[in-house]
Amino acid sequence: MIVIRYDEIGLKGKNREYFERTLEDNIKNHLKRYGYEGIIERPHGRIVVRTNAPHNIFGKIFGIRSYSPAVESTLNLEDIYREIKGILEKKEFNSFRITAKRLWKGYEETSMEINKKIGEMVLRDFKKSVNLEKPDLNIGIEILNDRSYIFTEKYPGPGGIPYGIEGKIIMLISGGIDSPVASYLLMKRGADPTFLHFKTNDEILSKVRRLIEILETYSPKSLDLIVEDHGNLLKDIIYNLESIGERRWTCVFCKYSMLRRADSIAREIGALGIGTGESLGQVASQTLNNIAAENLATTLPVFRPLIGFDKIEIEEMARKIGTYGISISFHGCGCPFLPRHPITNASLERFKDLMERVMEKGNGEAWEIDYEKRC
Numbered sequence: 001m002i003v004i005r006y007d008e009i010g011l012k013g014k015n016r017e018y019f020e021r022t023l024e025d026n027i028k029n030h031l032k033r034y035g036y037e038g039i040i041e042r043p044h045g046r047i048v049v050r051t052n053a054p055h056n057i058f059g060k061i062f063g064i065r066s067y068s069p070a071v072e073s074t075l076n077l078e079d080i081y082r083e084i085k086g087i088l089e090k091k092e093f094n095s096f097r098i099t100a101k102r103l104w105k106g107y108e109e110t111s112m113e114i115n116k117k118i119g120e121m122v123l124r125d126f127k128k129s130v131n132l133e134k135p136d137l138n139i140g141i142e143i144l145n146d147r148s149y150i151f152t153e154k155y156p157g158p159g160g161i162p163y164g165i166e167g168k169i170i171m172l173i174s175g176g177i178d179s180p181v182a183s184y185l186l187m188k189r190g191a192d193p194t195f196l197h198f199k200t201n202d203e204i205l206s207k208v209r210r211l212i213e214i215l216e217t218y219s220p221k222s223l224d225l226i227v228e229d230h231g232n233l234l235k236d237i238i239y240n241l242e243s244i245g246e247r248r249w250t251c252v253f254c255k256y257s258m259l260r261r262a263d264s265i266a267r268e269i270g271a272l273g274i275g276t277g278e279s280l281g282q283v284a285s286q287t288l289n290n291i292a293a294e295n296l297a298t299t300l301p302v303f304r305p306l307i308g309f310d311k312i313e314i315e316e317m318a319r320k321i322g323t324y325g326i327s328i329s330f331h332g333c334g335c336p337f338l339p340r341h342p343i344t345n346a347s348l349e350r351f352k353d354l355m356e357r358v359m360e361k362g363n364g365e366a367w368e369i370d371y372e373k374r375c
Contacts, residue, residue, distance in 0.1 A: 064157030179277030
């Protein structure tokens with residue numbers, strides 16, 4: 001069985017029951033996706049799962065702070081020690097520590113008293129030393145309602161709040177390093193993403209699908225992907241920018257158009273916002289001036305969880321969640337629309353002035369999109 005701990009959920013007050021129930025449902029769905037079942041109980045402050053599933057599944061469920069494979073016993077200290085003794089007889093160690101937590105305050109012994117009495121029994125039978133700072137073996141005991149749970153390992157979970165609890169978003173995904181990390185962070189905060197990718201070629205689309213497969217390991221369900229053609233999105237805009245000598249505005253109009261399309265899809269499916277992988281100042285379309293202009297595309301909130309992170313920090317997160325290797329596996333041919341000197345300080349007034357001429361439709365048939373030009 002697995003004892004699951006959470007922290008943030010426990011601070012939700014009147015909504016705590018809803019958060020716990022959602023986490024319980026997500027655990028069941030995660031297990032089901034891998035062909036396992038589980039019986040779930042919710043003693044105060046913990047979730048206990050009776051399952052034969054491998055414990056590492058729980059390391060990718062948002063809302064879990066830490067978890068431990070455990071054995072169950074009664075509240076009788078002799079019974080508890082009998083289980084501990086059986087565990088210790090199979091382990092090699094020179095020092096130990098007892099870490100008891102009495103979450104059910106109806107139990108007569110305090111945590112300190114449990115530590116002392118169980119510790120004395122271990123010293124009596126095993127003649128090992130106590131080390132409170134760096135023990136070879138940390139023996140955990142948690143008192144939950146009318147049962148006790150004993151464990152020697154404590155694994156980290158991803159933390160956050162339960163997946164999906166905040167509702168749907170449209171998540172722009174490019175196949176690079178940033179957008180999968182941004183997706184992970186928004187999922188960690190309870191968002192349920194539908195991905196939107198603007199396709200430039202089949203290889204990058206294949207990479208996007210592989211990145212989503214990694215992100216799905218953190219989700220209790222499969223994740224949806226909408227694919228649209230990048231060229232169809234921009235061909236009229238590029239033609240019009242070219243015709244008025246303003247190709248340097250391409251990146252701003254590109255992101256504006258992506259957000260406008262994301263806004264339309266979000267309203268169709270009932271999404272409450274849009275997510276992107278932008279980091280302030282990282283590339284031409286991500287300066288503060290340009291972001292302000294691009295935001296005119298939508299009245300929905302645009303979530304940019306990476307806005308304050310630098311590239312090294314983002315790469316470290318990508319390695320941690322398992323997307324980095326896929327993101328760098330194919331660099332593609334670059335954006336075929338990228339101007340030589342993209343504008344980085346877009347004036348809102350100038351952008352609004354250009355929009356009326358640039359956002360017209362119907363001229364793009366005269367513009368040939370050469371995707372191979374930059375390969």
